[in-house]
Amino acid sequence: MTEENLSQALPEQPETPKKPVKPKKEPRAKLYKPETPLILASSPHFHTRDTVPRIMWNVIAALVPATVLALVYFQWAAVGIILTSVSSALIAEMLVNRVKGESFTIPDGSALITGLLLALTLPPSFSLDGTALGSVFAIVVGKHFFGGLGYNIFNPALLGRAFLQASFPVPMTTWTWPLTARYVEVDGVTAATPLGLFKFEGVTSELSGLITGNISGSLGETSAIAIAIGGIYLLIRKYADWRIPLSFLMSTFLVSGAFWLISPESYPSPVFQLFSGGLMLGAFFMATDMVTCPVTARGAWIFGAGAGFILVIIRLFGGLPEGVMYSILLMNAFTPLINRYTRPKFFGEVRA
Amino acid sequence: MSSTLSLKTEFIKGIWKENPVMASLLGLCPTLAVTNAANNGLAMGLATTFVLLSSSLMISALRNLIPHQVRIAGYIVIIATFVTVADRFLAAYFPSISASLGPYIPLIVVNCLILGRQEAFSSRNGIGRSLLDSLGMGIGFIFVLVVLGIIREILGSGSIFGFAILGDWFTPWMVMILPPGAFLTLGILIALANWYNDPSRAKERRAVS
Amino acid sequence: MSKMSLSTRMILVLTLITVLSGGILAGWDTITKPKIAFHRQEALKAAIGDVLPAHDTYSSEETEFGTIYIATRDSSDQPVGVAFMAMGSGFQGELRIMVGLSPEMTQLTGIKVLEQIETPGLGTKIVVDPSNKKDPYWFPAQFRGVHVSPELVVVKNAKPTQNNEVQGITGATISSKAVTDILNNQIANIKTVWTSRGGPES
Structure with a gap:
């Protein structure tokens, strides 16, 4: 069809008025809104009940045990931090939606998860305005600067935490005992985390505390068992790739085990490494973030193994006692590369 | 090859449209490294502008004399001379600024902004035009460094040009005076500038007005 | 000009530029040199x-471990203290510390960190701690009067109890430790120099 034909085919345009009229400013989202969105994607086409909100709400459900334990152990401190973090994440998401002129993405639950995960990685004594800042940074810079959910390179919650760690290094590494810990007389006395104790004092902590979580540490990372329950639920429902936590934990165990075998006095045991710090929370909930981890099975193994290796190196030789955050962020950066090199062969492809 | 723009445009272009940092991403090393305080940004900007102006003056004056094959060697010697002059000047008269900028003053010699302007402009244009161009570029550079320095100093130390303006209630964001803070702030500034310069928005603005 | 071969022209122009540049620098140097030295x-x-404690003059002396500065009062020949530079690696880069020792080589009379690139807000507390409003210079100040034998020791999260102990910085254990390590090392060196030199009597 030539242009002429086209204009004839269309209904006659109303004559343009001579005077230029101010065009009505319409929000971009309203320009075109089909009733059922047209989705274009290459094959294979699966029909599945999984939607983004469905996955996200399942992740939130899986975080319930860890959140409940955080509330039990740290009580009002936990309530304040979790509420602040989640509400500022939601407000930030809403504001960004407004500015970008897109439909509201709060119901998909991803901002809620980011806020909750960030809260669970913060020390109980952390300030509320700092919490809000980290949460806003996670949503605005960590997610939307990269293009929104699905385009972010790094896990937003961890990026928010990294920002807080760099901004407020002292409050971010000041810990208090849980209110329920019996051997403490004074409320809120500062206490090194088990990892900090080992790094700077050479003291190992008891395993029972590490498993139940009645120790000093970030809100949601103290209890290995509560996190594992939620994490295993996710794995069973297949909302997280089981290879990633498995390879992450295994690689941490093996690498730290190798050091421990070389010199048991100077390096902590691999069991201690497994259950201390934020490893469980990181391995089950942050490394498995669908957006920022490799899509192939082989890639998932590489991702977890690399994260475990970096983690042990940071814990044993770095300046900080804990390295889960940086190990996952570093592997996030490698994810596109891993995806490229573990891409399955096309059917009939001949290797050049 | 010489430029045909009006003298005013020649001067103005470096400040916003062809701003060395925001538009061409030149001279990022000093931009990122010394802008942890507004004072440092200003001092670095002034030193760079001095080097830019004096090398442009000399190179545009000698432009017909320098053989094409050895021009880079010639330019670098001239630039290095003025960098040393600036470095010694600061060390002699402003020892505290010289101490806080450390090795970054001698490093002006490798600032692409300076060699870039010589190669792209001063070697092809007359003295007056070259000086105008350098002055505009220098002011654009100072502008960005000072803005970056102010933002980072307020958030990272709670002060501005060394004067505390935020009270005790404010906990400084340590990250802002560290290198990541420089990258973040510069990235956000460039994003804002690009958003402002976005042609589709410019059309919108024209249509509304 | 056109008659000149290209290579002659290149040599001439580059020579001209370097001579010009040399001239500018030489002139500028004579103006600024005394000021910079001052x-x-x-x-x-x-x-x-x-x-160092109050003194009237000091003399410098070159040793195999760098220059030492011996301070004296006009009223007496006995030195009141010995100052020297101690260098070594901190958490991120080199630390340069000016150290003052009593002439008996037993106690520190003070230290001053002249150059450092430690983590702002943590390691930089070895110079000044803005978070401590009452006493921002508590870390360097506590070295005054500390005994150096057998060696300086950092204690964590506690007040020092021995006369050779200093309190470490919370969150910057490595920087605090780096300072005492550098001091211990250089103090041992200077002690040998000082004894071979004949001690405070000379």
């Missing part, structure tokens, strides 16, 4: 004044 001297004097 500032260096002042900075050195200020640092020595900060780390």
Whole structure:
């Protein structure tokens, strides 16, 4: 069809008025809104009940045990931090939606998860305005600067935490005992985390505390068992790739085990490494973030193994006692590369 | 090859449209490294502008004399001379600024902004035009460094040009005076500038007005 | 011009430029050199004044472990203290510390960190701690009067109990430790120099 034909085919345009009229400013989202969105994607086409909100709400459900334990152990401190973090994440998401002129993405639950995960990685004594800042940074810079959910390179919650760690290094590494810990007389006395104790004092902590979580540490990372329950639920429902936590934990165990075998006095045991710090929370909930981890099975193994290796190196030789955050962020950066090199062969492809 | 723009445009272009940092991403090393305080940004900007102006003056004056094959060697010697002059000047008269900028003053010699302007402009244009161009570029550079320095100093130390303006209630964001803070702030500034310069928005603005 | 071969022209022009540049620099150097030397001297004097007890003059002496500055009062020949530079690696880069020792080589009379690139807000507390409003210079100040034998020790999260102990910085254990390590090392060196030199009597 030539242009002429086209204009004839269309209904006659109303004559343009001579005077230029101010065009009505319409929000971009309203320009075109089909009733059922047209989705274009290459094959294979699966029909599945999984939607983004469905996955996200399942992740939130899986975080319930860890959140409940955080509330039990740290009580009002936990309530304040979790509420602040989640509400500022939601407000930030809403504001960004407004500015970008897109439909509201709060119901998909991803901002809620980011806020909750960030809260669970913060020390109980952390300030509320700092919490809000980290949460806003996670949503605005960590997610939307990269293009929104699905385009972010790094896990937003961890990026928010990294920002807080760099901004407020002292409050971010000041810990208090849980209110329920019996051997403490004074409320809120500062206490090194088990990892900090080992790094700077050479003291190992008891395993029972590490498993139940009645120790000093970030809100949601103290209890290995509560996190594992939620994490295993996710794995069973297949909302997280089981290879990633498995390879992450295994690689941490093996690498730290190798050091421990070389010199048991100077390096902590691999069991201690497994259950201390934020490893469980990181391995089950942050490394498995669908957006920022490799899509192939082989890639998932590489991702977890690399994260475990970096983690042990940071814990044993770095300046900080804990390295889960940086190990996952570093592997996030490698994810596109891993995806490229573990891409399955096309059917009939001949290797050049 | 010489430029045909009006003298005013020649001067103005470096400040916003062809701003060395925001538009061409030149001279990022000093931009990122010394802008942890507004004072440092200003001092670095002034030193760079001095080097830019004096090398442009000399190179545009000698432009017909320098053989094409050895021009880079010639330019670098001239630039290095003025960098040393600036470095010694600061060390002699402003020892505290010289101490806080450390090795970054001698490093002006490798600032692409300076060699870039010589190669792209001063070697092809007359003295007056070259000086105008350098002055505009220098002011654009100072502008960005000072803005970056102010933002980072307020958030990272709670002060501005060394004067505390935020009270005790404010906990400084340590990250802002560290290198990541420089990258973040510069990235956000460039994003804002690009958003402002976005042609589709410019059309919108024209249509509304 | 056109008759000249290209290579001659290249040589001529580059020579001209370098001569010009050399001239500018030589001229500028004569103007600025005394001023720069003066500032260096002042900075050195200020640092020595900060780390040594009150004195009237000091003499410098080259040793195999760097220059030492011996401070005396006009009223007596006995030195009141010895200052020297100690260098070594901190958490991120080199630390340069001016150290003052009593002439008996038993106690520190003060230290001053002249150069450092530690983590802002943590390691930089070895110079000044803005979070401590009452006493921002508590870390360097506590070295005054500390005994150096057998060696300096950092204690964590506690007040020092022995006379050779200093309190470490919370969150910057490595920087605190780096300072004492550098000091211990250089103090041992200077002690040997000082004894071979004949001690405080000479």
